[in-house]
Amino acid sequence: MKALVVGAGIAGLVTARQLGLAGWDVVVLERSEGPRTAGYMMDFFGPGVGASERIGLYPRLAAVSYRVDAAEYVDTNGRVTSRIDYERFVRAAGGKALSLMRPDLERAALEALDDVPAGRVKVRYGSRLNRFWADEDGVGVDGEDSAAPSRTADVLVGADGIHSEVRAQLFGPEQTWLRPLGMRAAAFLVEAPDLQAHVRNRFMLTDSIDRMAGLYGLRTGEVAAMLVYRDAGTLSGEERGGTQNRLRQQFTGLGTAVDRLLALCPEDPYDDVVAQVVMPTWHRSRVVLVGDACGAVSLLAGQGGSLAVAGGALLGDILGPVSSPQGIDDALAEFDRRWRPTVERAQASGRRAAASFLPANRWQRLRRRWIIRASGLPGIDRIVARQIVNRLAR
Ligand SMILES: Cc1cc2nc3c(=O)[nH]c(=O)nc-3n(C[C@H](O)[C@H](O)[C@H](O)COP(=O)(O)OP(=O)(O)OC[C@H]3O[C@@H](n4cnc5c(N)ncnc54)[C@H](O)[C@@H]3O)c2cc1C
Missing domain, CATH: 3.50.50.60 (FAD/NAD(P)-binding domain)
Known part of the structure; x- marks a missing residue:
């Protein structure tokens, strides 16, 4: 056949x-x-874990995976506003999860x-x-x-x-x-050992409204960036302008780490509608x-x-x-x-x-911070995993 x-x-x-x-x-x-x-950096959990174990792929994946200690939201001064231990996310995701490029x-x-x-x-x-x-x-x-x-x-x-x-x-x-979910996502790698050293072993996420930049430091000395921003999808490609310009307009001012990232952003990075x-x-x-x-x-x-x-x-x-x-x-x-x-x-x-991934106002942002902080309390790990990391906890 x-x-x-x-x-x-x-x-x-x-x-x-x-x-x-x-x-x-x-x-x-x-x-x-x-x-x-x-x-980009991906969480790998759920059905793919069992399937990759069954077909013998899992050991290869584990060998190239990254260690992630925590996801940390930071304000424009780089101060951590809330933090979620990755171990807690892994537990909520069923005990097995990998971070993979x-x-x-x-x-x-x-x-x-x-x-x-x-x-x-x-x-x-x-x-x-x-x-x-x-x-x-x-x-x-x-x-x-x-x-x-x-x-x-x-x-x-x-x-x-x-x-x-x-x-x-x-x-x-x-x-x-195609069912667009009202946002776009861009992803790219930059060569920046200083930035890599700054964000290493954690997801650094901006605690921002209507947009979110996520950075992760790779063992190669590069930084993997993922930028998600609201977009109703009503503008044509031309009206949106070039990707690099658009990302700079959307994300400038979220802190020195993000500004440095934007300065190194390639001209035509991956940028696509977030859709199902x-x-x-x-x-x-x-x-x-x-x-x-x-x-x-x-x-x-x-x-x-x-x-x-x-x-x-x-x-x-x-x-x-x-x-x-x-x-x-x-x-x-x-x-x-x-x-x-x-x-x-x-x-x-x-x-x-999709309803809560990007806070639309200060109140929603505050609510997210509150839920993450409350995650220190015993017994609400699953809620945290679902609401903050926005991943399916089973
Ligand atoms: C920013 C971002 C973050 C993500 N984070 C996560 C995460 O944390 N965890 C997770 O599990 N998933 C995540 N995903 C989703 C995940 O990356 C995709 O669901 C997955 O890659 C889909 O795999 P695929 O093989 O179906 O398609 P793809 O990876 O898109 O592969 C399709 C292949 O087909 C090729 N191709 C396309 N058209 C043609 C053609 N006409 N002729 C020949 N070849 C063609 C392409 O070049 C490509 O190699 C994320 C996605 C994005 C964009």
């Missing part, structure tokens, strides 16, 4: 590995020229392809794809040119992220499925979507990477034993049925978090 997987992100690589282990021939088509190095998670999933017999899974970086198609004879992709030739297979897996092109061509236009993807079905004919492509939960749920691992593993395990094209439809329907409740639960958590 043959599969084409579009996208060598977390979901695509994990799906490909599980199919390869089950004996499928898999080609993963990725448009970037190599493993993507840009990224997104590229490290992706690279671990790529390296885990070594477990598959040689030649079964091929990853083709720099693939320029033009058209995805599906008919009664099978599925296929057409490349833009001879460097990305046309290919056919038994199954096409769209693992191409929140702005999935497979979804747009075979399920309908993006605006039908909601679809009534994730498969049709022999095409299936996985990861953010079908069920993005948003950074507010703090579980997209975790769900990409768990969803990819489940899809691979359900589809893996299928040995003839006749069994594909049923397997894809089973994947949708079994995986949907988990995704919908995480999406509901993300939507709840």
Whole structure:
């Protein structure tokens, strides 16, 4: 059996590995020229933990994870206004959670392809794809040119992220499925050993209204930044101006650490709408979507990477034993049925978090400080994890 997987992100690589282990021939088509190095610090907890343990990926993830002591909110003078011990968050998240840079998670999933017999899974970086198609004879992709030739297979897996092109061509236009949550998020890395030393081993978060800058110091001497700000989505790209300018306008004045970060901000960093993807079905004919492509939960749920691992593993395990094209439809329907409740639960958590993630006024900010401080009291860890860190506690 043959599969084409579009996208060598977390979901695509994990799906490909599980199919390869089950004996499928898999080609993963990725448009970037190599493993993507840009990224942000992620919490990894929930379904991805159990799934990565089950498929043997967890030790690789633990090996590249970071130690985080605490999340600290700071005012414009750099004074800590509230603090939450990370251990408390880990306990609330079920006892197991890792802090991972997104590229490290992706690279671990790529390296885990070594477990598959040689030649079964091929990853083709720099693939320029033009058209995805599906008919009664099978599925296929057409490349833009001879460097990305046309290919056919038994199954096409769209693992191409929140702005999935497979979804747009075979399920309908993006605006039908994308649910913006009223904010944007930017992320980038800066080389700044002084800043790194300042924020090391903690998430430094600005205690600000309508926007929040988060900084984490990496072992490379770099600082990983994530900037989240309110945006109704009514302005066109042009009206918003260049990303670097926009971020400087939005975030200047939040303190010297953030000002230094902004001075080093690259010209065109990652900056995208914070949104979810909601679809009534994730498969049709022999095409299936996985990861953010079908069920993005948003950074507010703090579980997209975790769900990409768990969803990819489940899809691979359900589809893996299928040995003839006749069994594909049923397997894809089973994947949708079994995986949907988990995704919908995480999406509901993300939507709840959207209401309080960025305080809209001083009163809401004060309330957040109060709840975090109260977290020192025994027994309310779970509330804290849910309300402050805005992650799904189970
Ligand atoms: C700022 C931010 C913070 C986050 N924090 C967390 C967190 O704390 N915890 C957590 O679990 N999750 C977090 N997430 C979410 C998480 O990063 C995503 O949910 C996860 O990366 C989704 O994985 P994926 O494999 O489905 O998609 P992606 O990682 O988007 O991978 C898709 C891949 O497909 C490729 N591709 C796209 N189009 C094409 C095409 N036409 N042809 C070929 N290839 C294509 C892309 O280049 C990419 O490699 C965060 C996200 C953001 C933006």
